[in-house]
Amino acid sequence: MYTHSKHLPADERRAVTVKTVVELAGSQNPSEITTAAIAKHMNLTQGALFRHFPNKEAIWQATMEWVAQRLLARIDRAAVGIESPLTAMQAMFMSHIEFVVEHPGVPRMMFGELQRAEPTPAKHMVRTLIQRYGERLHLLIEKGKSCGELSATLDADAAVTLFIGTIQGLVLQSLLAGEVGRIRHDAPRVFAIYQRGIGRLQ
Amino acid sequence: MYTHSKHLPADERRAVTVKTVVELAGSQNPSEITTAAIAKHMNLTQGALFRHFPNKEAIWQATMEWVAQRLLARIDRAAVGIESPLTAMQAMFMSHIEFVVEHPGVPRMMFGELQRAEPTPAKHMVRTLIQRYGERLHLLIEKGKSCGELSATLDADAAVTLFIGTIQGLVLQSLLAGEVGRIRHDAPRVFAIYQRGIGRLQ
């Protein structure tokens, strides 16, 4: 049942907060998102946020946890049941792109968090996320090499870096164009080049 | 003659300011660089900065102008006199990487500037820079296609996006590793995959 009540249980309020941060990051510089802006966007007073989070850093941490969980779940789901490693990588790529289009603020939050000088919990969360992401890719790449789909001489580390860089490049282009939707159109074309770079020579 | 004088001509002071910002961006989040931090790093009082710049935004604009000029000059110099388009692209790539290693704050400033919601002069400068960068790449790619070095069916737009994304991915990895030097080691390996992706099939 839908309720307009302003009173929400703590866990729901926290969930709404995280969702709000992700939304705001899609339309403005993540590092400029203030607690006041978050509160306003969810029809709450600023002070009320601190009933549910000890400080702003905790809000960021919760947000990055949400991101890590959802993104990993999404790419895992995309790759499951696909026997061809290359096809699985393509599915991972496209689902990641879909995630980014749905939540354009996510890659920007991640990049912004990584360049903080001090080691914040949120930064640690991003590191862990990318590490796990890399592990999954490494597995697929090794599998692809042994089954002959990928070049036997392929540099796996470089291939992982380029996979992530490919997405990063698309995000940059969408920032330049000012429209996120373009990324959906460009993604397959860019991945085609990547695929050619790692695939077996024909 | 070296002088410890605190009095500098206005243009020199502006040049020192820009250099300082670039340096600071290499060790801390660009968006967290305050005018006080800039002044302190160049042994100046904070207020004095506003004798040379009307506001902070002008400092950023001057910095991005410096970046655009130096980066474009560097990649142009790297590619000049190289007849093979693919070799020229590789030279551009490596000189860009060298530039990033020398000034690690640059790609972070650029990315950070691009995700600002409001259209700042600095943001416009970054846009122009990348646009010109893309034009140079496009020329080389078309040349490479007609001379047979690159795949005739290559999607030039996608190739440009991936070229820039490749660098972006390397920057991201260096942020993860925490050491910029690694990028110099990884760059040729990542470019090798890219080259394979755009090159003529063998």
Added chain:
DNA sequence: GTGATAAGTTAGTAATTGATTACTATCTTG
């Protein structure tokens, strides 16, 4: 129903930030 508690509001605080100003020091030039 009635209290207890969870959740929200209002109104603050202290610290930080970009920017301004009155004044001083230094350089340059007729």
Added chain:
DNA sequence: CAAGATAGTAATCAATTACTAACTTATCAC
């Protein structure tokens, strides 16, 4: 050398920020 021009200092301003606390209201177990 004198005097205007240039550059720098130090104090201060208004605005913004994350965060806190006293008070109020809604929700729920009994």
